[in-house]
Every structure is written in C-alpha cells, then in structure tokens.
Amino acid sequence: MRIAAYNLKKTYESGGAAFGHKVRSINDISLKIREGQIVSLVGENGSGKTTLGLILSLLLRPDSGQIFFDVPDWVINRYEIALLKKDLDSMRELGKDYSALNKSKLGLMDIRKKIGVLFQDVASSVDPRQTVYDIIKEPMVVSKYTDEQIHNRMNELKNDVGIDDDILHRYPHELSDGQKQKIGIARALATNPIFLFLDEPTSNLDPINQRIILDILKKINSKTRASMLITTHNIALANYIAGDIMVMFKGETEEKGPTKEVINNPQHPYTKELTSVAARKANYDILYYERPYNSDVKGCVYHRMCPVSFEICGWTIDEVYLDLKKSFGPLDLPNFKLKIEKGKILLYGVNKDQLVKMINLYKNKIRSFYAIKDIKQEDEHLSIELFDYKEVQMHKVGNAEVKCHLFEEDVSTLF
Numbered sequence: 001m002r003i004a005a006y007n008l009k010k011t012y013e014s015g016g017a018a019f020g021h022k023v024r025s026i027n028d029i030s031l032k033i034r035e036g037q038i039v040s041l042v043g044e045n046g047s048g049k050t051t052l053g054l055i056l057s058l059l060l061r062p063d064s065g066q067i068f069f070d071v072p073d074w075v076i077n078r079y080e081i082a083l084l085k086k087d088l089d090s091m092r093e094l095g096k097d098y099s100a101l102n103k104s105k106l107g108l109m110d111i112r113k114k115i116g117v118l119f120q121d122v123a124s125s126v127d128p129r130q131t132v133y134d135i136i137k138e139p140m141v142v143s144k145y146t147d148e149q150i151h152n153r154m155n156e157l158k159n160d161v162g163i164d165d166d167i168l169h170r171y172p173h174e175l176s177d178g179q180k181q182k183i184g185i186a187r188a189l190a191t192n193p194i195f196l197f198l199d200e201p202t203s204n205l206d207p208i209n210q211r212i213i214l215d216i217l218k219k220i221n222s223k224t225r226a227s228m229l230i231t232t233h234n235i236a237l238a239n240y241i242a243g244d245i246m247v248m249f250k251g252e253t254e255e256k257g258p259t260k261e262v263i264n265n266p267q268h269p270y271t272k273e274l275t276s277v278a279a280r281k282a283n284y285d286i287l288y289y290e291r292p293y294n295s296d297v298k299g300c301v302y303h304r305m306c307p308v309s310f311e312i313c314g315w316t317i318d319e320v321y322l323d324l325k326k327s328f329g330p331l332d333l334p335n336f337k338l339k340i341e342k343g344k345i346l347l348y349g350v351n352k353d354q355l356v357k358m359i360n361l362y363k364n365k366i367r368s369f370y371a372i373k374d375i376k377q378e379d380e381h382l383s384i385e386l387f388d389y390k391e392v393q394m395h396k397v398g399n400a401e402v403k404c405h406l407f408e409e410d411v412s413t414l415f
C-alpha cells in the first residue's frame with residue numbers, strides 16, 4: 001500500500017478576533033491510496049483538502065492519527081484488525097516499527113524524497129529570481145544528483161511534461177499560467193516520486209490548459225505508476241482523471257468510493273447537492289458557499305445545511321433556540337419570551353397549539369424542529385425537550401462509504 005492513513009486530526013489556533021480559539025481543520029480522516037491509484041479530494045473552500053494533502057505529504061504533522069507510507073500490505077491488514085479490535089498494544093507496536101510519523105529525521109527525509117508536491121500557487125512557492133532550469137533542478141541538487149544525472153533527468157522531464165527548451169532560462173513571471181503549472185509539475189516530479197500531491201492543479205487555468213495539464217498527469221501516472229492525490233472543487237476534473245473520489249465537508253469525509261459510482265449515484269445529501277449544482281453549471285465548479293458554521297458543530301458536520309436531516313443528526317439546544325427565535329420574531333407577539341434553562345428551552349407568551357402549528361408549518365424547511373421531542377405546558381410557560389443526537393459513522397453503500405445516519409440499518413426505528 002502506498003499510503004494508508006487513519007483517524008487523522010488537525011486543529012489550528014485561530015488568529016484575529018477569535019484568537020486562541022481552536023479551528024478544527026480535519027477531523028478523523030482515514031484514507032488509503034494504492035500504487036498507481038489517482039484519488040481526487042473534492043469539497044468547497046475550507047473543507048480541509050490542502051491540510052489533508054500536506055499531512056499525507058508529511059509536510060505537516062497531524063495532532064493525532066497514523067500514517068503508513070509504502071509499507072507491505074500485511075502491515076496494513078494487521079493494523080486494521082488491531083484497529084477493529086481496539087487492540088492498542090498492537091497498534092502502538094506496528095506504529096513504532098512502520099509509521100511514517102515515527103521516523104527519525106533521516107528516515108523522514110528518505111520518505112520525503114519519494115513525495116512530490118505541486119502547491120496551489122506555484123508562482124509563490126518558488127524563488128522568483130531563479131530560472132525555470134534552476135527551479136526544476138533544485139530538488140535534484142538537494143537529493144545530491146550528479147551533473148550527469150541532472151542532465152539526463154532534465155531531458156526526461158522536458159519530454160514527459162512538454163517543456164520547450166526556450167523557456168528553461170526564463171523566470172517564473174515571464175511564463176503563462178499553463179507554463180508555470182508545467183514547471184511546478186516538472187519540479188514535483190524531479191526526483192521520481194512515487195506519490196504526488198497536486199493541490200488544485202488546474203484551478204486558475206482556462207479549459208484548454210486544464211485539459212493539457214490533466215493529460216500530462218494521466219500520462220505520467222501510467223508511465224511511472226506514481227500514486228496521486230489531487231484536490232479540486234471541480235467535479236468534472238475528478239471524473240476525468242481520478243478513479244476514486246473523496247468528498248469532504250468541514251474537515252470530514254462525507255462520502256468516498258469509485259468516482260463514477262459516487263458521481264452518478266451520490267448517496268450523501270452533501271454529495272447530492274454538489275453533483276446537482278455541478279450538473280446545473282456548465283463548468284461543473286463547486287460553488288464557494290459561505291456556510292453558517294462554527295467548529296463546535298455537533299454530530300454530522302452537514303446537519304445544519306442538510307435538506308433531509310432529522311432528530312439525531314446533531315441538533316443542539318442553541319440551534320433550536322435560534323431557529324425558534326427567528327420563526328416567532330416576525331410575529332411580534334406581545335409577551336413572547338424565550339430562554340434556555342437547565343438544558344431546556346422555555347417559551348413564554350405562546351400556547352402549545354400555536355407552537356405545534358408553527359413547528360408543523362416549518363418542519364420541512366427548518367430541520368432543527370425535528371429535534372423537538374416533547375413540549376410541556378408548565379405554569380405560565382412551555383418547556384421544550386430535545387432528542388439526543390448520535391455521532392455519525394461511515395456506512396458501506398454499494399462500493400462507496402457514506403457518513404450519514406440515513407444508512408444505518410436500524411434507521412426505520414427512529415421514526
């Protein structure tokens with residue numbers, strides 16, 4: 001197995017007004033990439049794609065989780081059995097011997113040589129005073145290639161990536177976006193990596209150059225069998241190049257599986273949203289939504305936006321409180337008051353009939369109302385109790401895996 005990563009987590013400390021607040025960047029991500037496999041990571045801005053790619057490229061350390069790089073399959077099998085059995089001793093033991101996160105500095109350098117990275121903004125990730133030739137050469141110099149090796153490899157790269165001799169002595173700012181991207185790819189490939197992380201490789205290119213770059217990557221993949229992880233917010237791109245796809249939302253995997261299956265028959269409500277947006281838009285780009293979200297969201301990270309979320313999806317008392325406030329506010333009831341007390345929402349100035357009517361009227365739009373379990377009349381107020389939410393797990397659906405309560409076997413008993 002080229003890469004096998006388990007339960008990766010990473011939080012950042014945020015700056016600015018919310019200084020010191022933890023921002024969950026990725027949460028409990030597991031992913032395997034085989035030799036020669038191309039996996040695309042799709043999701044809107046801020047979903048954690050770059051963070052995950054950098055962690056798998058061993059450029060960023062996760063807060064927790066495990067990464068195996070290019071280890072025999074029996075190690076992976078044993079680790080997964082240990083994981084299932086929660087056999088912490090075996091997990092630790094295998095981790096000690098094989099984990100990429102437990103390597104010495106030298107060991108880590110050895111692995112990093114086998115990993116090529118194309119950063120999202122190629123131009124700002126290279127020294128603008130270096131010529132194209134020197135930019136591509138640098139990783140080979142670091143890896144102590146001889147002059148002859150550099151010369152030979154440079155010729156191969158020019159050929160594989162399609163770089164003309166006459167741009168080798170130019171500077172990055174003199175190049176077109178397509179050319180810059182080729183230089184970035186050649187540099188990432190310089191030392192013959194077996195794993196490539198390509199962060200939005202075509203996001204600032206026109207369709208013709210997008211196609212050229214993707215075809216170069218495909219050609220390299222079939223020639224070298226290098227595994228690739230490609231982040232994108234473009235579903236058509238994922239469909240064109242990647243056999244497998246992983247859909248992320250707010251740092252979590254919502255659905256993963258064979259690209260064709262996931263795109264043609266999406267299961268997760270978020271994947272359905274993405275693919276229907278894509279189908280309606282000619283260029284198939286995922287929109288960059290501003291979503292109401294904070295890192296403390298409970299349960300399923302998508303529940304607030306989900307058109308089919310229900311009782312147990314993660315609704316908290318604050319969310320229901322806000323939705324009730326928004327719904328009753330415009331009615332201008334003279335004695336209306338709302339507060340949270342001892343884990344319950346108390347409502348003043350409305351009677352139970354009015355509340356039930358309101359809930360039934362809006363339930364299909366304001367999904368948090370599904371979380372209301374019980375309404376009691378107590379003296380001069382109503383008291384609302386909620387269902388408990390459940391943490392959501394991955395479920396196997398066809399050849400894909402989907403993180404959604406809808407696919408639980410006993411889901412029917414919930415209604």
Ligand SMILES: Nc1ncnc2c1ncn2[C@@H]1O[C@H](COP(=O)(O)OP(=O)(O)O)[C@@H](O)[C@H]1O
Nearest residue numbers: 012013023025044045046047048049050051052
């Ligand atoms: N260096 C950083 N410091 C603080 N927060 C970060 C940093 N990098 C990423 N984040 C946060 O982590 C989340 C995921 O970001 P990122 O991995 O860049 O997502 P994507 O590549 O899908 O747009 C976002 O909320 C982002 O603001």
Ligand SMILES: [Mg+2]
Nearest residue numbers: 049050051120
């Ligand atoms: Mg990114």
